[in-house]
Amino acid sequence: MKKSHITKAMALAFAASIAVGTAPAVYAADGTAEPKVVYSFDFEDGDVSAFTNRGGDDTTELSASTDASVSGDSALLASGRTESWNGPAFRLDDKLEPFTEYYISAKIKGRYYTGAMMSFQYTVKGETEPKYQNLVQNLNGSDWMSVERIKVSFTDEMEGVYVYFEGGSDDLFIDDFVVEEVPAVEIEQDIPGLAQVFGHDFKVGTSLVPNNFSSRATMDIVEKHYYQSLTCGNEMKPDAVLNKAACQAYVEETGDDTVPQISFSAAKPLLNYCKKNNVPVRIHTLVWHSQTPDWFFKENYADDGKWVSKEKMLLRMENYIKAFFEELVALYPTIDFYACDVVNEAWLDDGKPRSPGEQGSGGSQNSAWVQVFGDNSFIEPAFTYARKYAPEGCKLYYNDFNEYMDGKMNAIIEMAKDFKEKGIIDGIGMQSHLDARQSLDAAFPSVNMYKNALKKYSELGLDIQITELDVTTPENPKSGDFDVQAAYYKGIWDAIYEYKDYVSAVILWGVTDDQSWRGKQYPLLFDADYKAKKAFHSIIEGYEVPAEPPTNPPVTPTEPQPSEPTDDPVDNPDVEVTLLGDANCDGKVTIADSTAILQSIGNPDKYGLSDEGTANADVDGTKGITANDALGIQKYDAKLISDFSELSK
């Protein structure tokens, strides 16, 4: 990367030109577009005002310091930090454009040895709690460490968007902080869509995280190849859905610690996209040992509470699953939630349950479910409750990795036979995180081993879905390793196709290699430049391309359960409507008003609307506040209607 010493004034001029869309692209000699520097700070002029202090306002201070530097004599210093999450932050959404990708590069150093991270923060408009994501972890050392061209982007639904540096609680230095605009990329149009080739036999889809929605090229690939099914990479897991503060507040108010409080705000980018584009959703996952906070299993949801009894955990489980489906369907009645991983990864490779214990402090393989239940007897009630509350058409799966290992496979099969008889399971999710290694002989599992698993599961008479397919190369792969990967992908895909009568969906675990959880091993079908890899071409080789791509079936909206009106504004004729739809009385009509209505219906004691809010909330004019009013606000928010009077047409 060329070094640039652009002054802040110049950088602001660049930013302004981006805002009006007139900035010329920069082209290399071969005609390809080059990233364009839009901000660059070397802190030589002593000005650190583009950065703000994240947390620790009383003690933390940002300044230019000559104690350390990479280029020139100065760097940005964050001193007086008391928490690992205090540190310098750079706001993006007041300077840069949504739906545009940027590279962030920087140098970072602790005063002494430090473990640092670069992270990303944003708040969904209409909400108060920010969300966080670590972009770069494991920066450990005592000298300068490099963050190079990390992609960030944001949508117009996000505000308060920052990249920030954190880690340790000692001084942190930042130097040579550069923001570049990634050139817009046209995806390849001269290749067939994966869904077009295979989507008539089974759904073809992928998983996405919120960042992906602001990358146009990523979403163009989704639209062409993966539009038959989307899964949240993390945002519908218990740690994303459970709302700790609301759980604890509920206990405080009611004394009842068996009714978990939830929120789908993290999943919103994906759910809104699927609503708008009629894309079916695979739900992942309800009950899992991982990405489930330990406090969920503790008395009063306290970190240091005692483990709850099995009886109490059953109540929490049922109420969680009930709330999960009820709220999801009320918020998104037009989405086809066609599949759900009810329980994830409960059996070990040898067919035994996991060890009891907390997730924290090195016990990430432990299961708090096993801790509370003593064994794997929590799986059956999870399926029973899921069957009770899942909307019609939502098929229920047990999902696992290493699903081809004998011990685990046998345990899954025995369990599935029993559950099938009881009518509480519909299928097996084969995650399929596979490893091509350096030759087909070394690849694990072998294609035959994988095929054997397909055969065994197909004999159950249940559906099979390939839920998280990716295939790693060795780290730092050589060109030959991509040939092996392509040949192995082909073998696996052909095996799946052989069982197409039993397989209803094949889901890749991500779109481009650089965004994958196993990015260093290039496991996906598209590279960081959005180009189809050899693996993509090998998969489709030999298959006919049907003339028409499949279309997603139209969805009959799931009608929200008619609920009892919480209040009747007619009983209160003195209260006037101040702004129709503004249930939470914050002066605007947003999705938060819909949530406020649903919460008031679910728990009127806690979330009851004010009189003015009640008057404002009655958008369908039926003189009572129901889920239909919440739905009306959803439609308004999604611009399906422009005026609430259209609801009564």
Ligand code: 9MR
């Ligand atoms: O892709 C997910 C990654 O972003 C998370 O850091 C990781 C943490 O558990 O989970 C990944 O998704 C996992 C999925 O939920 C279950 N199967 C294994 C996947 C990869 O770890």
